[in-house]
Amino acid sequence: MSIETDTPNNLLPHQLFHGTTWHSRLLPSVHKFAYPYRYWGINISALAKGLELPEVSTGISSKNKLLKKLLSKGRLVKGLPLFSAKKKALQQFCPDDYLQGLPLQEVNSLSNCSMSDKHGNCRSNSVQALNHRLNQAFTEQTGSAPTGDIIGMLVCRNAGIYFRACP
Numbered sequence: 001m002s003i004e005t006d007t008p009n010n011l012l013p014h015q016l017f018h019g020t021t022w023h024s025r026l027l028p029s030v031h032k033f034a035y036p037y038r039y040w041g042i043n044i045s046a047l048a049k050g051l052e053l054p055e056v057s058t059g060i061s062s063k064n065k066l067l068k069k070l071l072s073k074g075r076l077v078k079g080l081p082l083f084s085a086k087k088k089a090l091q092q093f094c095p096d097d098y099l100q101g102l103p104l105q106e107v108n109s110l111s112n113c114s115m116s117d118k119h120g121n122c123r124s125n126s127v128q129a130l131n132h133r134l135n136q137a138f139t140e141q142t143g144s145a146p147t148g149d150i151i152g153m154l155v156c157r158n159a160g161i162y163f164r165a166c167p
Contacts, residue, residue: 012149014053015041040083040156042093045149048131050124053093056083083156086123092157095126097164099133 022034042053085093134152135145155163 011046011049011051012043012151014043014046015151017041017153039153040091040093042152042154043149044127044131044134044152047095047127053083053085055081055086055089057081088160090159092160093154094157094162095123095130097157097162098130098152098154099137 017039019037019039020034021037022032024032043051047053081087081089083089083091083093131150134150139145
């Protein structure tokens, strides 16, 4: 599912991927689980060039059966958008959540700011810093930086909480 945005210069659109997250182990005791999950496909290159992520409100997706069920049972907080990069939402993209703590060159100083910057400068710096961290990580691991768009298949904050599986 693509989120429709104006993408000049043939930039890839932001997307929504869905699949299954699973886990299985045999020791010390047999344990397994699987559940459906959605991942945001966010074009980091487009954000670094100044394009904004769209905000997704509950009104846009009201045809979705699962969403209707959640709304009818009062499980979603009224007034919060489903997705946003600018303000609190049920799912929120925060560039500073990703690739922090890597031993990279002095770029993280760009991202030490709050998302509440009135002019959007701070958020822009955070996206620029993430783009730089990604390019540096690619260069360190493969010997070269990517030449095309970088699409991050990301788990965003859920209700303000970001779960990072690796330290």
